[in-house]
Amino acid sequence: MDRLVITPVPPVRPWQPATVVGVRQETPNAKTFQLRLDGPHDFVAGQHFILRLTADDGYHAQRAYSAASPPGQEPLEVTVERMPDGEVSTFLHDAVDVGDTVDIRGPIGGHFAWDASTPILGVAGGSGIAPLMSMLRAARAAGRSEYMTLVVSARSPQELYYADELNGRGIRLVYTRKAPEGNARGVGRLTADDLAPVVAVGQPAFVCGSPAFCDAVTMLLDSLGVPAHDIRVERFGPSG
Amino acid sequence: MAITRGFTRRDRSDPRLPPGQYNTGDAWPVLSYEPTPRLDTATWTFSIDGLVDRPQTWSWADLHRMPPSTYEGAIHCVTTWSKFDMTWNGVSVNALLDLAGPRPDAAFVMARSHTGYTTNLPLADVTGGKAWVAWTVDGKSLPVEHGGPARLLVPHLYFWKSAKWVSGLTLMDHDEPGLWERSGYHDRGDPWLEQRYQGD
Numbered sequence: 001m002d003r004l005v006i007t008p009v010p011p012v013r014p015w016q017p018a019t020v021v022g023v024r025q026e027t028p029n030a031k032t033f034q035l036r037l038d039g040p041h042d043f044v045a046g047q048h049f050i051l052r053l054t055a056d057d058g059y060h061a062q063r064a065y066s067a068a069s070p071p072g073q074e075p076l077e078v079t080v081e082r083m084p085d086g087e088v089s090t091f092l093h094d095a096v097d098v099g100d101t102v103d104i105r106g107p108i109g110g111h112f113a114w115d116a117s118t119p120i121l122g123v124a125g126g127s128g129i130a131p132l133m134s135m136l137r138a139a140r141a142a143g144r145s146e147y148m149t150l151v152v153s154a155r156s157p158q159e160l161y162y163a164d165e166l167n168g169r170g171i172r173l174v175y176t177r178k179a180p181e182g183n184a185r186g187v188g189r190l191t192a193d194d195l196a197p198v199v200a201v202g203q204p205a206f207v208c209g210s211p212a213f214c215d216a217v218t219m220l221l222d223s224l225g226v227p228a229h230d231i232r233v234e235r236f237g238p239s240g
Numbered sequence: 241m242a243i244t245r246g247f248t249r250r251d252r253s254d255p256r257l258p259p260g261q262y263n264t265g266d267a268w269p270v271l272s273y274e275p276t277p278r279l280d281t282a283t284w285t286f287s288i289d290g291l292v293d294r295p296q297t298w299s300w301a302d303l304h305r306m307p308p309s310t311y312e313g314a315i316h317c318v319t320t321w322s323k324f325d326m327t328w329n330g331v332s333v334n335a336l337l338d339l340a341g342p343r344p345d346a347a348f349v350m351a352r353s354h355t356g357y358t359t360n361l362p363l364a365d366v367t368g369g370k371a372w373v374a375w376t377v378d379g380k381s382l383p384v385e386h387g388g389p390a391r392l393l394v395p396h397l398y399f400w401k402s403a404k405w406v407s408g409l410t411l412m413d414h415d416e417p418g419l420w421e422r423s424g425y426h427d428r429g430d431p432w433l434e435q436r437y438q439g440d
Contacts, residue, residue: 012424012438017242050437054241059249062260064319087250087262101242108437110423111274211270211385218275229356231275 007113018104034075044113045138049106066131070138112234125209208234258431264321290411293341306331316431330374346411351403359418398429
């Protein structure tokens, strides 16, 4: 089986300092950090970077975060969900502000990368929208917004990342716990009925979210006839 | 390296933790990039080919007739969690290689999975009793999301080297990057040297 096609990606660059030039509260539990890097940091939408915090005694901790901004846009943006007891995410949320410095390396990852050259379906759960947002923004920037169909599952409107940009053709929002007033679909987990209208034969599906979300969506896609080799999965774990 | 204002050392009194890792406790996060496959042990196989004198293919039943072998200890994921006090059962890769007979020029292996996943390792990292094909963990069948029915187990290296849903090993005289290695992950992946990415 040689079906796991890798999109050509730039080389992994060495560690470089990044200055925080903006912080935005994305949802009550997530912040987007804008990072200015002086060295090269080109990437393909969907790839991630490693963010490292270093103490003055050399102790360090690092975590992987998907780029949420599209390739070529400055500053680079990553969205960080605050994980309970997460060493890196709690520090970023509680202590890091404009002017602070972190180390960045990347880009990393090739299986979950898309160069906006062919139509795809994206299915995002919760914080798993970040790499798919980079893809959506890249498609829009390239004038190819019709190449990306995106289904987003969020617990509630308050917990939906990038809400201002998630509208227009090809975007479907699914709420699992609380929906906006007058929402015709109501609340509930993603079902085959939500995906059936957007699945297209031969079109790759990029799925990102928690492991449970990814497995559930994979099974739904399978039930709709999408072959395994057309499904790319990025599982966001509790990595802190 | 840039020092981040206000960031300080977390208490890391556990000497079992390699640098940059944390203890995930009872949790066992899942990390894999492909859809979880459903494999049938009735048709499942494991094979060794490449630079060997006697290429071999084993069925599920064949492997269960091999001498059992156990690993007790930790696993370390590149995404920075470590998990301790695990018990894995399966068969030693050593015993399988003995039957296949590696040729003298074999120096590296490419581990393959039934999903198409690949990962490369030095041959020396899967010999000497350091690697297993494992199918039970902590007394239970290996769950499919963790690579069941059987996965490669190379616990002294970062866990992406322990290919889930393993289908075999190909012995080679040269190193060649596997799937994640082509995307920037390290060719060897020693957690104690923090070899996470190419260049580490």
